[in-house]
Amino acid sequence: MTDMSTLSTFLTHIGLGHFLFISGMLFSLGIYGVVTRKNAVMVLMGIELILNSANINFVAFARYGNYGFHGQLAALFVIILAAAESAIALAIVLNIYKTFNNVNVDEIDKLRE
């Protein structure tokens, strides 16, 4: 009975758990994307997913934990840093394309012993 009522609360009322579940999923998907994707741009998208999962955590904890605005502020910082990071990363990938003529992370292996 209690199980049913917990389930129905879970389905009808959105709480901290939902946000943590989503952020956990996003984080895992991000790691999965980084590990499996061959294209450098897709790998970078995986990194963006990881950063955004942390962002969801910050905002959700700040909202449900009554921690004031610290969480939202942190999320703002992270958004800016993520933008800067993708700018730099895309510039580097563009440079890789110019020198290697592809952006496949597996085929770029000049540095081996």
Add this chain to the structure above:
Amino acid sequence: MNSLNFFNNLGYAWPETIITLFLAILVIYNLVYPQARRALGIISLLGIALALGFTIQQMWTQFPTDPSWLSGFTRMLIPDKIGIFFKVIILIATAYVVLFTEFSEELRGTFDRAGEYYALIFGMLLGMMFMISANNFILLYVSLELVSYSSYVLAGFMKTSERSSEASMKYIIYGGVASGIMLFGISLMFGMTGTFYYFDISRLLMMININSVLFLISGIMIFTGIGYKISSVPFHFWTPDVYEGAPTTITAYLSVASKAAGFAALIHLVRNCFVGAVATDGYWVMLSHFYWKELLVYLAILTMTVGNLTALWQDNLKRMLAYSSIAHAGYLLAAMSVLSNQGLIAMVVYFSVYLLMNLGAFFIVILIQNKTGSENIDDYNGLGTRMPFLGACLGIFLVSLTGLPPTAGFIGKLYLFLALVDAKMIILAIIALLNSVISLYYYIRVLRHMYLTKGNNESPITPSFGSVLIALSLAVPVLLFGIYFTPLIEWAKTVVLR
């Protein structure tokens, strides 16, 4: 916060302010005089010298013992002497790297972009200064990213070189993932404690019991970011590739300065979050929420063993020095794992020595690379007779990196082993000793190639006067501190024991 208060607080951050100012000056100067490359180096050195002066002056400033009363943005900074020591280390390293740039032939093709180069170095320097004194997880993350972003671009600064481009791409992928994991850990830590400040977290940890599994996970995730900066073992995969591909000046910088910043951040994190009290014999009484001792001991063993064993079959000097720097990170982690003031003294001594010998080794590698165009060990054949002075200097640095007397590297290792034995961590001490023995092989192998193998070319190479001066300024202290080390130890004691 009123403006007067702001300027009062700025007094705690003079070196950082000066670096920001000189960063702006460098960018503007380069816009106005795009051709003046040499002047940029001189401006950089001037800025570093000023910042160094203010940092050393902070040594005698009386800082509040409880940082919590500080208001405004200085609440985010830890004003303590160990931070000042690491700032001095990275400022000296930056000055040397700016000097090395003058001698680097491989960067000659990028001299039209020299303004960007110096500005990025200053950006990295600023990030490291804040990372060292960070007292707040967001400041730690932001400054770590400032260091990382600048170093991604600097690693790939030779745009047309395949190796350099590849190094920067590998660096940004590893770095992005590591800092993303760290950020996720920070968000979990924030969820459990509701604050980003180290001392608030430490106060909270003393009072309440926090769900320990989640706390462990978030602690390990936060360590990931720092572990990647210091290239500790499970996060070290970027190190050899980036060190080999990046311009050698930047490799030298990464191996000394960004490692110093990472270790300082680790020390501050552990000391301000997880230490309940310091016992009278110097050992830290740790809070029971996180197993720092176990984590650091195992990581230290792994890091030094993997670093040393893989370095054995490297034929590229830069790659070999990359693995050797991983091994040195392992020794430093071992000193850290003592979790006491003695361990900290050992770290300070080791880092002072590591700065000199590692920068020196990389400088000689740069000079040889200028002449032979390669870092391969086979191209070092017979170099000992072709360039007697530089060969002797490289010999001194490599012997010091091994840790043999009468060089300063021996003193660093000696204090490390003393701290370990004093803490009754005999097994770790024995493993570190065995590792030093292994490392002897690959360091001496370079010398064997230089002195005992005949090369194809016999013509002597005469180094320029400037390069001799710089090599001497690094080699003489290495020998001097190996024989007369009391001032070094005394300084380390004043730094650690306040």
